[in-house]
Amino acid sequence: MARKNQKAPWEEEDDIIWVSKTEMKNDMIALQKIGEELVELKQAVLEKFPLSEELFDAIKDAQRFKNEAKRRQLQYIGKLMRNIDPEPIQAALDKLRNKHSQATAVLHKLETLRDKIIEEGDPAIEEVLELYPTADRQRLRQLARQAKKEQQSSKPPKASREIFQTLKDLETEEF
Known part of the structure; x- marks a missing residue:
């Protein structure tokens, strides 16, 4: 004999989500x-x-x-x-983490651009001027020549760092 508070197995149950x-x-x-x-x-x-x-x-x-x-x-x-x-807290944390990775990606882009300027010279400087119209062409050429000399004579990369800093300043001007 079945209890009154129990349903028979063939009757439909309510949609209950069981969580372990x-x-x-x-x-x-x-x-x-x-x-x-x-x-x-x-x-x-x-x-x-x-x-x-x-x-x-x-x-x-x-x-x-x-x-x-x-x-x-x-x-x-x-x-x-x-x-x-x-959810809102998790979204804010994700956004915070993403900012860091975006900043890292921008720095990597600037590093490759700097290396390209040192290796290629004028064509790469033209590319920089297209990206950043306020860039100083003459200063970039001068720094590229200095960086190349420093690489050839195995000196510390002072000009290379200066090119990177210039590019970084140009990037921050954009925003």
Whole structure:
């Protein structure tokens, strides 16, 4: 005889999403890792993040703590994050990481441009002038000649560094 509160196996069940204990624990660990990343950030950067007052205070406290107290505070931050939507915070962290990689890519581009100026000379300088119309053609030519001489005589690359700095300054002028 079947109990009244149980459904027969042939009856349709409601759409219930079952979450395993392991999955819940993994989600909590992921939130705690986001919290750890937030604790590593400087206060000026943290203020730009979409954080609640309570979470912001908990992160500031965790930055002051050491060892065991810090570990417990990180767990508390993870607990606070379970009650909020972590998506905006994760998006802001991703954006912050992406800024760093974009800056690195720009520096690599400038390094290859500098090497091209030293190797090719005038054609590469023309390319730089197309990219940065405010560039000083005469100064770039002079630095390229000096850099080539420094390479041939195995001297420190002072002119090469100066070309890079000039290109970097031109890049920052663009923005």
